[in-house]
Amino acid sequence: MTKYFQNKYALSKQGAKDLCKGILYSVLAYVSLMLPVALLACVLDSFLIALSWDSGQGGNILLYTVIGIVILAVIFVMHYLQYTLTYMGTYQESERRRISIAEKLRTMPLRFFHERDLSDLTSTIMGDCAGFEHAFSHTVPQFWGSILSTAIVCIVLLIYDWRMGLALLGVAPVAFAIVLFSRKLQTKQGQKHIDAKLALADGIQECLETVQDIKACNQETVYLKKLDEKMDAAEKAQISSEMVTASLVTTGQMFLQLGLATVIVVGNTLMINHQTTLFSYILFLIAASRLYAPLSGAMANMAELFSVDLQVKRLKEIQDYKEENKKKEYQTDGYDITFDHVSFAYEPGKPVLRDVSFTAKQGQVTALVGPSGGGKSTVANLAAGFYDVNGGKITLGGTDIAPIDSVAMMRDFSVVFQNVVLFNNTIMENIRIGRKDATDEEVIAAAKAARCHTFIEKLPDGYQTVIGENGSTLSGGECQRLSIARALLKDAPVILLDEATASLDVDNETEIQEAISKLVKGKTVLVIAHRMRTVENADKIVVLDGGVVAESGTHDELMKKNGLYARLVELQTASADWKLNGR
Structure with missing residues (x-):
């Protein structure tokens, strides 16, 4: 797993380890959020049993209160560890990445700088690294954490009642397919956005470097008009990219919400036919209210991962550039x-x-x-x-x-x-x-x-x-x-x-x-x-x-x-x- 993340996201060995830890604690944090559901189910079950026996006892309230406090403590600890490990690991890896890129550029042959535009390199070192920080602190661990934690919960629910489990999860593959199969379109729009930003950065840099000549030739109005056009193009490209992504993600999330209706229909049918209990029905309704939230977040994070891939690709172009494996020591007979x-x-x-x-x-x-x-x-x-x-x-x-x-x-x-x-x-x-x-x-x-x-x-x-x-x-x-x-x-x-x-x-x-x-x-x-x-x-x-x-x-x-x-x-x-x- 560590090696996979190291190769996919061009991470250092320590960075890949920190990412795995962040994912692990994200899984635990998301799973801990299901503990109140389990506790609520136990409380309801206790009360339902008490009611069915026509007893005045409503369960051991003190015991459930203690368990609730323990669960809150577990949630706090898991989220604290997840937050600390994810953010600290990300920013430490960002530091290592910036230093490694700087060291790599220091040893690059001049041909590399002839091939790459300065504004392009600046955008990669500053903008892409900043995007990398945001993605690996807000997106990647959370995506994998929500997917894996949901998988764990789903397995438990399917084992408990596979019919209600299928009703709960049947819409998820279709919802994710909407986002996943549109990856090419999202990548295309994302690349257009990057190209527009690079053109704008190049125009701003050129303006700053030649401001004296622009003023001397009285071309401020003409040049600034061209710069405004590049700004408008970058803005339109960003809006277009965001609109495509938002439309697809929203469509997937809306489809995902149909799962609640499916649970209600299937649950009612099973209840009428006496094939499930009221407790199971309520349990899956509660699970549906909690389970779809991380899945919706996972779809949004998946869309952002497509953009991350573009940034990682640009960073890899620098890191994977062929280094000169030449002799450090040599001798000469004079200096002709x-x-x-x-x-x-x-x-x-x-x-x-x-x-x-x-x-x-x-x-x-x-x-x-x-x-x-x-x-x-x-x-x-x-x-x-x-x-x-x-x-x-x-x-x-x-x-x-x-x-x-x-x-x-x-x-x-x-x-x-x-x-x-x-x-x-x-x-x-x-x-x-x-x-x-x-x-x-x-x-x-x-x-x-x-x-x-x-x-x-x-x-x-x-x-x-x-x-x-x-x-x-x-x-x-x-x-x-x-x-x-x-x-x-x-x-x-x-x-x-x-x-x-x-x-x-x-x-x-x-x-x-x-x-x-x-x-x-x-x-x-x-x-x-x-x-x-x-x-x-x-x-x-x-x-x-x-x-x-x-x-x-x-x-x-x-x-x-x-x-x-x-x-x-x-x-x-x-x-x-x-x-x-x-x-």
Whole structure:
């Protein structure tokens, strides 16, 4: 049973055990609610016997009172245990689930994040996990508890009188079939609701991320109208899903209530024919009044379980995603990066790189230049092992990086991406991410090397200034320099700079280049840049165009070839001389 729940709902072993305990105590709690029925039946039987004997005695009232108090105590204890185990187990499992998903995402290859939309992942981690909490605290244990407890009571009633038992339970299979056979329809409507919510979440996230551009283009009205349409679509999808579910469940519950009429008809018939006793008749009437309530709840819970299956499926897609089983330890002969006839595509049939070959040697600066979309950033991502190549191979110090774990390989890489990511923490801690055991003095030294020290000293709390989410209180150039300081602090043998100076002015760019030049000795530096002046002094320049190496060499060699590189330099020189003409 434990293994079944573990596989079906993607639970941890402890979570499956807690669920089984919750179901067990739900069964006991529901069964305990039938104890007053049994007591009432005993009291009625006692009084009926007393009346039939024309006796003045009405049974042992004191005894029944004591039994009633004991039953109330049992009901209280069973419900307390059921509530405590169910809710505590659910929220502890929810904690384990969120941590496990976070740990799983931490080890995911970048290809996974390329395949999944950010709003989709956010909705899964936040919304689906919240739905999971509600389902496993309010639905799953109660559903199984009501089904199993009802089954136990039904067996007892059928043994007592199978004719009245069939009259009581005959409608239940039909009522549940109405809900069960409509599962496909409910799942379809539920999926439409999820898709509409994802579209809305994506629209809200896009609006928040691009609000500055929307306002700058005076498109608030147009954009908000589109967002309102997505909200309306999500609302309609939810109403439609709820209406379908409510209609089917209500129909099943209404049909279930026919059982009471069946009990009355069958009971009267048996009474007239002297085939049952008044006590049995009353007992089944009381049972009918108590038994159909948990069955009605079970039908509602069954409908919600269909929705839970959709949420569990989305969570399983993350948990069951194939992990990279690669080597954590490796050795290299130096740190030359060699691309050997490498081809790569993010999506099948859409190649980004085709037969790319070059070597970035240790102790030298290798620059990647070329038109936008040529594959420069892709080359950097492949060099760091973030993606697996589709053809050819990449070696680090003569060792093929394909079987090496990308997280383990990051020990030898310092990376500065084009899009800087900073955290809502102090400047000191943001730089220290490069090397967690670095001293304050080492952090400050890296900041000075990246030309950050001057502007940091002007901040209210210096290095202890909290910079806001993603460095919201800093300029783009200041954020870029902090990310460079972080990379310099790590002091890894391989440095990847993806448009690292894109947000810097000319003066700061020159200073950063001087700082980087001090680190080149004995290290492999791979630089991606659009500004040709940035890479003039590089030891080797690789020109990428359309996913292939168009040409390579030093600045002087490429200028003499008068090819694509020379044209790019000429275009940038011309743009630098461009100026507005007055009228």
